Amino acid sequence: xxxxxxxxxxxxxxxxxxxxxxxxxxxxxxxxxxxxxxxxxxxxxxxxxxxxxxxxxxxxxxxxxxxxxxxxxxxxxxxxxxxxxxxxxxxxxxxxxxxxxxxxxxxxxxxxxxxxxxxxxxxxxxxxxxxxxxxxxxxxxxxxxxxxxxxxxxxxxxxxxxxxxxxxxxxxxxxxxxxxxxxxxxxxxxxxxxxxxxxxxxxxxxxxxxxxxxxxxxxxxxxxxxxxxxxxxxxxxxxxxxxxxxxxxxxxxxxxxxxxxxxxxxxxxxxxxxxxxxxxx
Amino acid sequence: xxxxxxxxxxxxxxxxxxxxxxxxxxxxxxxxxxxxxxxxxxxxxxxxxxxxxxxxxxxxxxxxxxxxxxxxxxxxxxxxxxxxxxxxxxxxxxxxxxxxxxxxxxxxxxxxxxxxxxxxxxxxxxxxxxxxxxxxxxxxxxxxxxxxxxxxxxxxxxxxxxxxxxxxxxxxxxxxxxxxxxx
Ligand code: SF4
Numbered sequence: 001x002x003x004x005x006x007x008x009x010x011x012x013x014x015x016x017x018x019x020x021x022x023x024x025x026x027x028x029x030x031x032x033x034x035x036x037x038x039x040x041x042x043x044x045x046x047x048x049x050x051x052x053x054x055x056x057x058x059x060x061x062x063x064x065x066x067x068x069x070x071x072x073x074x075x076x077x078x079x080x081x082x083x084x085x086x087x088x089x090x091x092x093x094x095x096x097x098x099x100x101x102x103x104x105x106x107x108x109x110x111x112x113x114x115x116x117x118x119x120x121x122x123x124x125x126x127x128x129x130x131x132x133x134x135x136x137x138x139x140x141x142x143x144x145x146x147x148x149x150x151x152x153x154x155x156x157x158x159x160x161x162x163x164x165x166x167x168x169x170x171x172x173x174x175x176x177x178x179x180x181x182x183x184x185x186x187x188x189x190x191x192x193x194x195x196x197x198x199x200x201x202x203x204x205x206x207x208x209x210x211x212x213x214x215x216x217x218x219x220x221x222x223x224x225x226x227x228x229x230x231x232x233x234x235x236x237x238x239x240x241x242x243x244x245x246x247x248x249x250x251x252x253x254x255x256x257x258x259x260x261x262x263x264x265x266x267x268x269x270x271x272x273x274x275x276x277x278x279x280x281x
Numbered sequence: 282x283x284x285x286x287x288x289x290x291x292x293x294x295x296x297x298x299x300x301x302x303x304x305x306x307x308x309x310x311x312x313x314x315x316x317x318x319x320x321x322x323x324x325x326x327x328x329x330x331x332x333x334x335x336x337x338x339x340x341x342x343x344x345x346x347x348x349x350x351x352x353x354x355x356x357x358x359x360x361x362x363x364x365x366x367x368x369x370x371x372x373x374x375x376x377x378x379x380x381x382x383x384x385x386x387x388x389x390x391x392x393x394x395x396x397x398x399x400x401x402x403x404x405x406x407x408x409x410x411x412x413x414x415x416x417x418x419x420x421x422x423x424x425x426x427x428x429x430x431x432x433x434x435x436x437x438x439x440x441x442x443x444x445x446x447x448x449x450x451x452x453x454x455x456x457x458x459x460x461x462x463x464x
Contacts, residue, residue, distance in 0.1 A: 044301065044443070051405055051441060059356070059410035068346045068356040068409040068429075106349040108429060120428070149361055149383075149406060181454055182361055182384045184406035240383065240405055241454050242301075242443060273407040 003137035007087035014097025017143040019105040021277035022065040032212040036246040045244030070107040071145030073127035080136035099123035144276035153179035156266040175267040181241025184271035192266040195256035204268035207252035289337030290378035300451035305439040310339040312433040318368035332423035335376040342382035344429035354419040358409030359383040395450040402442035415440040
């Protein structure tokens with residue numbers, strides 16, 4: 001059976017997601033911050049975590065965005081192959097929803113139309129859209145506003161197979177260390193390994209959407225997640241770079257088969273305002 | 282208990298501060314980002330007057346969200362201070378006493394803080410609704426055409442911050458680096 005979804009419904013859903021994602025963090029992120037606060041040894045860092053939680057309550061009560069950088073709108077689509085879109089083009093509807101959401105809800109517009117000519121597009125479009133065709137008759141839309149501070153500290157390297165898993169660890173740790181206080185720690189670290197150049201980057205970004213506390217189902221990957229998590233938190237960067245034992249709330253690793261000659265590694269860093277919100281139509 | 286500070290700053294207000302101290306800042310502060318800094322340092326070079334009273338002033342590196350109806354200001358957290366580094370020594374020379382932002386500063390800025398007795402504070406990146414709650418009044422005083430990057434005069438009450446670079450050449454981030462790097 002084919003299910004028909006009208007563009008107007010998509011526009012409205014996306015506009016709503018823009019607001020919701022920017023006002024309230026997913027439960028798992030909130031829990032991770034609470035857990036970090038209870039564990040934190042450094043008094044200054046503990047106080048900073050309390051202020052972060054206070055920010056969550058004020059944002060919710062006052063309907064103000066958690067962070068003034070309401071980000072690039074990154075949209076992940078899961079399109080069931082039994083879905084028919086009516087009334088226009090799917091991608092146009094997504095862009096219109098983002099434009100409407102950012103304008104109506106007083107979110108900051110941070111997108112410029114050209115990398116060095118830099119004229120603001122004034123409605124935060126274009127969004128960056130990643131889509132996947134899946135089985136079923138649903139349309140799943142996830143909106144993840146991504147701030148510039150943390151995105152700027154992300155990195156990708158084409159390692160050779162000889163570098164091995166040690167080379168991967170070294171690169172991830174080095175990226176986090178160099179980022180220091182700039183991505184607004186505590187951070188979430190998404191690591192994409194394998195595939196090719198662009199696949200690794202996409203894996204890293206998608207890894208940021210996984211619930212905090214979840215482990216990659218493949219044992220070796222889960223082990224790497226745990227080891228990186230321990231090592232990153234031993235760096236002592238801490239909340240906002242002020243020191244202490246919470247630098248990362250989570251490290252998520254995703255892998256994919258790759259060419260005999262390569263071993264791409266992408267590290268995408270997210271700040272503690274690890275926003276994403278999903279709706280299923 | 283955080284140390285409570287009132288703007289504009291005098292050197293004597295800043296001498297007791299040590300990197301790592303928690304403070305709250307109240308009084309008038311001014312927002313400015315990259316473009317506003319570029320314009321202001323240009324004015325200084327030309328010997329012209331700045332759009333804000335620079336003696337003892339505090340600049341907040343921030344570009345707020347649009348102000349929703351019925352609110353004083355939109356969310357207004359700190360931006361990365363390092364982007365202002367190249368302009369900052371001249372601003373300190375002209376009388377700037379305090380800066381609020383997030384992240385590391387250059388050695389030149391740290392040195393200027395030490396020599397001219399100015400202080401760099403950090404607030405929590407991402408705690409922008411909390412910061413908005415500290416703002417009691419807001420108005421654009423220069424460069425309205427820059428939108429979020431215009432210069433706002435903000436009256437703040439108990440804005441929480443941490444001393445990063447004090448007047449004695451100490452840097453909070455560097456101290457953490459030394460504590461944490463075994464090799
Ligand atoms: S990195 Fe995140 S928390 Fe920091 S300013 Fe950007 S969006 Fe906000």
